[in-house]
Amino acid sequence: xxxxxxxxxxxxxxxxxxxxxxxxxxxxxxxxxxxxxxxxxxxxxxxxxxxxxxxxxxxxxxxxxxxxxxxxxxxxxxxxxxxxxxxxxxxxxxxxxxxxxxxxxxxxxxxxxxxxxxxxxxxxxxxxxxxxxxxxxxxxxxxxxxxxxxxxxxxxxxxxxxxxxxxxxxxxxxxxxxxxxxxxxxxxxxxxxxxxxxxxxxxxxxx
Numbered sequence: 385x386x387x388x389x390x391x392x393x394x395x396x397x398x399x400x401x402x403x404x405x406x407x408x409x410x411x412x413x414x415x416x417x418x419x420x421x422x423x424x425x426x427x428x429x430x431x432x433x434x435x436x437x438x439x440x441x442x443x444x445x446x447x448x449x450x451x452x453x454x455x456x457x458x459x460x461x462x463x464x465x466x467x468x469x470x471x472x473x474x475x476x477x478x479x480x481x482x483x484x485x486x487x488x489x490x491x492x493x494x495x496x497x498x499x500x501x502x503x504x505x506x507x508x509x510x511x512x513x514x515x516x517x518x519x520x521x522x523x524x525x526x527x528x529x530x531x532x533x534x535x536x537x538x539x540x541x542x543x544x545x546x547x548x549x550x551x552x553x554x555x556x557x558x559x560x561x562x563x564x565x566x567x568x569x570x571x572x573x574x575x576x577x578x579x580x581x582x583x584x585x586x587x588x589x590x591x
Contacts, residue, residue, distance in 0.1 A: 388413055388420070388422065388460070389413065390410075390411045390412065390413050393411045393413065393422055393424070393448070394408065394411045396447060396448060396451060397411075397424060397444050397447055397448070400443055400444060400447050401424070401426055401440070401444070404436075404439075404440050404443070405428055405430075406426040406427065406428045406440065407426065407427050407428060407477060408424070408425075408426060409425040409426060409427050409467055409471075410425040411423065411424055411425070412425070419460075419461060420459065420460040420461070421460065421461045421463065422448075422460045422461070422462050422463070423463045423465060424444055424462070424463070424464045424465070425465055425466070425467055426440065426464065426465075426466060427466055427467055427477075427481070428564075429477075429480075429481065429562075429563070429564060430563075430564040437464055437465070437466065440464055441462065441463075441464035444462065444464055445462050448462070469485075469543050469545060470542055470543055470544070470545065471542070471543065472540060472541065472542050473487065473541040473542070473543065476513060476535075479510060479513045479518050479535070480513050480562060481562050481565060482510045482543055482562065482565075483510050483511065483512065483513075483558060483559060483560070483561060483562040483565075484509065484510065484550075484555060484558045484559070484560055484561030484562060484565070484568050485509065485510055485543050485544075485546075485561070485565075485568055486507060486508070486509050486510075486543070486544045486546050486550070486568065487507070487508060487509070487510055487520075487541050487542060487543050487544060488505065488506075488507055488541065488542050488544055489505070489506055489507075489508055489520065489533070489538055489540075489541045490504065490505045490538070490539045490540040490541070491504045491505070491533075491537055491538060491539060492536075492537055492538065492539040493539075495537040498520070498522075498531035498532065498533050499522070499531055502522070506522070507524075507544065508520035508521055508522050508531075509521035509528075509550060509554050509555075509557075509558050509568075510558060511530060511557060511558045511559055512558075512559045514532070516534055516535050516536065517532045517533065517534050517535065518532065518533055518535055518538075519531070519532050519557075519558070519559075520532070520533055521554050521557045521558050524550075524551075524554070525550065525551040525553075525554060528551065528553050528554045528557055529557070530557045546568065546569050547569060548569050549567070549568060549569030550568050550569060555568070
């Protein structure tokens with residue numbers, strides 16, 4: 385049987401994931417050393433704790449198993465996980481959840497920087513999202529100041545790992561850290577998100 389497709393898995397689990405209050409951020413299917421791995425990436429506005437992810441993992445596994453009659457059994461290892469802190473910010477909800485975190489912003493070619501002398505790629509701390517514009521705190525601890533940038537002017541933005549907490553003034557300008565998110569500067573504790581892996585004896589049915 386061919387490897388299950390990411391599109392097929394997404395269609396099978398999207399409703400379940402949404403019903404549990406999560407956003408489906410992506411599905412990855414890969415094979416190494418004869419083992420097929422299905423990785424379901426989810427996130428939510430609230431903290432996704434280990435128990436919540438474990439419950440969701442069980443339900444996703446059952447959802448895939450229920451497709452057996454239609455598609456035929458396929459052995460795989462299922463992982464249900466939250467995004468790592470270094471995932472790109474590509475949707476409004478990503479920006480909301482990243483408030484208070486440090487990001488590397490790359491502007492689109494030809495777009496003017498939000499202040500004179502600033503290069504097209506720079507670090508900033510995420511502030512509040514207002515429609516199609518995001519507030520960014522520049523200057524770090526020494527000279528924090530607030531600017532705004534249109535989301536359409538940003539080519540790429542990625543949350544950066546940081547181990548030292550920001551200054552009180554930086555967080556004040558950013559509006560604090562988004563509710564349910566870990567404090568800025570605490571990345572040493574959990575750098576890769578929350579993951580639950582089902583047994584490799586799991587069987588599901590995916591095209």
